[in-house]
Amino acid sequence: MLSVPQAFTASLAMAAVILFCRALPFLFFSGKKTPRFLSFVELYMPALAMTVLALSPYASLNWSEAPHGLPEVLAGLLVVLLHLWKRNALVSILGGAGMYMVLERVLGV
Amino acid sequence: MEKPAAAFSLSSAFKSSVPVLLGYVTIGFGFGLLAVNNGYPVWLALFMSVFVFAGAAQYIGISLFVAGASLAEIVLVTLVANIRHAAYGLSLITSFGAHPRIKPYLIFALTDETYALLSSSKPEERADGGFLLAVSALNQLYWVAGTALGALAGSLIPGKVQGLDFALNALFIVLAVEQVLRLKKTLPFAIAGLSIFFAYRLMEGSGAMALGLIIATAILAIYNRTRTRQKRGDGNA
Known part of the structure; x- marks a missing residue:
């Protein structure tokens, strides 16, 4: 740190x-005139950057150790589902974080 | 019409900034909370919201600070994650150019949301320096106010709240889902996903994040290029 x-x-x-x-x-x-590369960046960079940021914690997860990434995966799925359903960022984030805290406490060692 | 021009600009700017108000106060609150919850002082959170003023980049910044990233890694990740902003200014060069006195601030404060508001505003609003300045400054005010509230809330909570870090991850998932809905394509996301898992095979922490983003950008740029070429070729055939 x-x-x-x-x-x-x-x-x-x-x-x-x-x-x-x-x-x-x-x-x-x-x-x-917009340079070609910049219009490419404008169109795709947010998608690439957000995907990389969202998946980074999963890519660095230790799957072999209990609880095998279960809190992260389940809470992450909940965020996706909540967001597709309500499309309200606050609901999705609070729901996911709440689920994560509960799962970590229940499954955590 | 009776109102002085400045007051008119401010009231129409406020009206168009209302959607950003709610978003910035909540996301700013989350940022302030996250910064303080990770052991950084309230003033640093406020400093970042005043001088960095970039939503996702500030969140990424905190996670890089916590990961103990090097200055070079922080600069690289910030650059790659924000280079899209270079595209925003392009459509505003003429309207900003008409107001040289406030232009430096307008450029500094050109966040995703401010860009969205300004680029979708009416032509007469975009020609009005008062409107441009008011939208930009109001948005920053919401962001700083949210940060202050979040940082204060964080300093009232004793110790570190376990699991709060996931809120940040949840935010990125939400933003990624928004991008899927916007682009209506899956390929860029598949490429980015594979790239980040691959990057973590090669290195760790924030370096892997930067590497993953660079690999994904390169693959997608090459793919895009060959496809445009092919399309042109088909057209000629």
Whole structure:
């Protein structure tokens, strides 16, 4: 875990990187035509980034150790189902987190 | 019509920002709570919401801090996860260019949600500097206010709440499901899913996250390219 000063430095770096991303088109393009690669990025990057973020905890899970990723998998499925059903982010997140806390307590060692 | 122009801009900006109000206060609340729950001070959470001001990136930031990621990894992941913002400005170059005094702030504050509001606003609103500034500043106000509330709530709860980390994962799952519904395609998600599992075979932690995203982007870009080529070829045949 990063210390508070390290996290602060990292936050400054993040702020600079994000400002750079947002300023990029204003620095380099005149505004008439979208470069092909950027329209590809605009269309697909959110999908790729969110999938990678959502699945990262599963990819790093230790399946052979009890409870074999069961809380993560079941709570994750609940989030997907709740979201397809209600399409309310708050309901899906609270439902999934609640389910996870319960399962971890029941199945946890 | 009797109202001064600035008040008019503010009231129409407020009206169009209401959908973001609820979302930003809740997601900002979650961010503040997560940051403090992981042992970071309230001021750092607020600092990030004021100066980083990027929803998902701030959440990712906290998980990278907790994982003890290196500065280079943090920069790389932030860059890859936010490069899409470079595409947003393209459609706003002309309208932002008309207001050079507020342009730096407008660019700084161009989040996904602000972009969505501005790019779908009426042409006369988009030409109005007061409207552009009010939408951007109101959205940031909601975000910072949510963060403050969440961080305070987090500092009132003694110790670490077990399982709260899953809320962050749940948020990413929700955002991924939203993307599936938006794109109505499965291939990008399959590629990203396989890439991330593959990346964790090669390395651990935040490095794997960045690697997974890079592999997925490369595969999809190559696939897209060959397909456009093929289509063109078919057209000629």
